[in-house]
Amino acid sequence: MEQHRYSQIADQIQQQIRDGIYKAEDKLPSVRVLAKQQQASVSTILSAYGLLEDRDVIEVRPKSGYYVRRVVNKQPESPSITQETSSPEQVTTPQLVMEVMRESSSPHLISFGAAVPASDFPVINQLKRIFAQKVRTEPFLGIGYDANKGNEPLRRQLARRAVDAGVFVSPNEIVVAEGCQAAVGLCLRALTKPGDIVAVETPSYYGLLQLIEALGLKVIEIPSNAEQGMSIEALKLAFEQWPINIVLSIPCFSNPVGALMPDENKKALLELIYQYEIPLIEDDIYGDLGYEAQRPKAVKSFDTKGQVLLCSSVSKTLEPQLGIGWVLPGKYLKLIEYQKFLSSTGSFRLPQMAVAEMLAGGGYDRHLRMAREAYRQRRDRLADLISQHFPQGTRMSSPQGGFVAWIQLPKAVNATQLYKEAQSHKILIAPGEIFSSDPKKYPHSIRISYANSWTPEREAAIQTLGNLAKQQL
Numbered sequence: 115m116e117q118h119r120y121s122q123i124a125d126q127i128q129q130q131i132r133d134g135i136y137k138a139e140d141k142l143p144s145v146r147v148l149a150k151q152q153q154a155s156v157s158t159i160l161s162a163y164g165l166l167e168d169r170d171v172i173e174v175r176p177k178s179g180y181y182v183r184r185v186v187n188k189q190p191e192s193p194s195i196t197q198e199t200s201s202p203e204q205v206t207t208p209q210l211v212m213e214v215m216r217e218s219s220s221p222h223l224i225s226f227g228a229a230v231p232a233s234d235f236p237v238i239n240q241l242k243r244i245f246a247q248k249v250r251t252e253p254f255l256g257i258g259y260d261a262n263k264g265n266e267p268l269r270r271q272l273a274r275r276a277v278d279a280g281v282f283v284s285p286n287e288i289v290v291a292e293g294c295q296a297a298v299g300l301c302l303r304a305l306t307k308p309g310d311i312v313a314v315e316t317p318s319y320y321g322l323l324q325l326i327e328a329l330g331l332k333v334i335e336i337p338s339n340a341e342q343g344m345s346i347e348a349l350k351l352a353f354e355q356w357p358i359n360i361v362l363s364i365p366c367f368s369n370p371v372g373a374l375m376p377d378e379n380k381k382a383l384l385e386l387i388y389q390y391e392i393p394l395i396e397d398d399i400y401g402d403l404g405y406e407a408q409r410p411k412a413v414k415s416f417d418t419k420g421q422v423l424l425c426s427s428v429s430k431t432l433e434p435q436l437g438i439g440w441v442l443p444g445k446y447l448k449l450i451e452y453q454k455f456l457s458s459t460g461s462f463r464l465p466q467m468a469v470a471e472m473l474a475g476g477g478y479d480r481h482l483r484m485a486r487e488a489y490r491q492r493r494d495r496l497a498d499l500i501s502q503h504f505p506q507g508t509r510m511s512s513p514q515g516g517f518v519a520w521i522q523l524p525k526a527v528n529a530t531q532l533y534k535e536a537q538s539h540k541i542l543i544a545p546g547e548i549f550s551s552d553p554k555k556y557p558h559s560i561r562i563s564y565a566n567s568w569t570p571e572r573e574a575a576i577q578t579l580g581n582l583a584k585q586q587l
């Protein structure tokens with residue numbers, strides 16, 4: 115009976131470590147305190163801690179106590195992703211992109227594939243309550259078209275929230291869209307024509323690359339760095355060489371790397387677009403999800419000429435199903451409004467009003483605080499698991515916000531093969547080839563989305579991935 119009890123206690127503590135309640139290097143409760151909490155004997159607790167030591171989960175430090183082990187003592191190194199700037203290319207349409215998107219919603223796969231926020235935060239229930247209340251109290255049908263720019267109470271809240279990113283706009287300077295992708299689509303349609311050249315950082319989110327392709331545009335991929343994002347030096351050289359028409363960047367916690375562009379680089383980026391008199395589309399979808407207390411400033415916050423079109427949505431902070439994004443188009447407001455009118459005339463008010471109410475209350479800030487901390491802990495756990503199970507020489511980016519990381523495997527490992535083998539083990543990852551217009555650019559990299567909480571099943575899936583990668587060596 116006592117023996118059963120100590121392994122139960124050990125399992126509970128291990129689960130708390132998986133959940134990030136105790137992180138690597140954290141001190142665990144003393145034997146006496148835990149004995150009291152668990153109403154167990156000191157020897158039972160000593161046995162539980164002994165079992166966790168045997169499992170390599172914790173370690174004892176003489177005269178100090180028990181600590182959570184960092185399995186491999188250092189974080190994986192950041193990937194080195196700087197590449198040559200390529201010439202402008204037509205993006206090919208890999209079927210793989212659609213497969214990753216389709217499979218992401220499969221309940222039969224353990225998904226590290228699509229960048230979908232965790233669904234276990236209380237905010238989801240809060241949203242449900244707001245929806246139910248709005249359905250009872252607000253008229254939604256038989257009232258004709260709402261404002262073309264989107265619901266006014268929502269735009270008011272978005273204007274209020276933009277201040278966090280250092281951006282001051284009036285609600286009239288905001289256009290609501292059906293998501294961030296739709297918002298970027300409005301900007302590209304309004305400001306480019308087929309054959310124009312779009313500069314993007316590489317690797318870059320496949321949805322944006324596919325959008326560029328679908329509009330008949332060419333893409334020029336600018337090298338980036340795992341910590342700082344798009345290289346300003348490389349962009350400068352690309353401007354000297356090619357007639358770039360527009361820049362599209364994810365400066366705050368890029369997808370797939372999680373890089374955060376420093377403020378000096380944001381300002382230097384602005385100087386360049388001013389010099390060449392072209393617009394910048396700033397995709398700020400992860401900007402609210404930084405792990406530091408201070409939210410990073412948007413490039414738009416430094417823009418004095420109205421040349422930045424900031425696009426975002428609630429797809430990463432709340433839920434993609436809401437279908438709510440927006441553009442702050444600066445001096446291109448009229449063009450974007452017209453594109454909005456062309457793309458959709460009637461949009462449903464209910465989600466817009468529900469999100470407006472969500473943003474107005476303190477619940478959204480509480481949710482962000484919780485989500486940022488949870489994602490930070492989940493990133494740390496992923497780093498531990500990668501160190502523990504992946505082949506030597508594997509590198510992982512260290513995102514300071516958001517919930518996707520870029521993993522660079524040793525050169526002997528083919529990422530697309532790993533993706534296929536993982537699928538046969540019911541595990542979904544995103545292979546590197548879909549993050550560039552050149553499918554051969556990232557043959558040894560994968561993107562892992564770590565939004566969901568760590569469970570034994572998800573941890574085992576990372577171990578399986580590591581084993582599959584090792585088998586290719």
Ligand SMILES: Cc1ncc(COP(=O)(O)O)c(C=O)c1O
Nearest residue numbers: 229293294295296319369427429
């Ligand atoms: C950088 C980036 N932009 C845009 C999107 C698409 O956003 P939405 O679902 O709001 O259209 C995503 C989704 O993964 C993304 O990561």
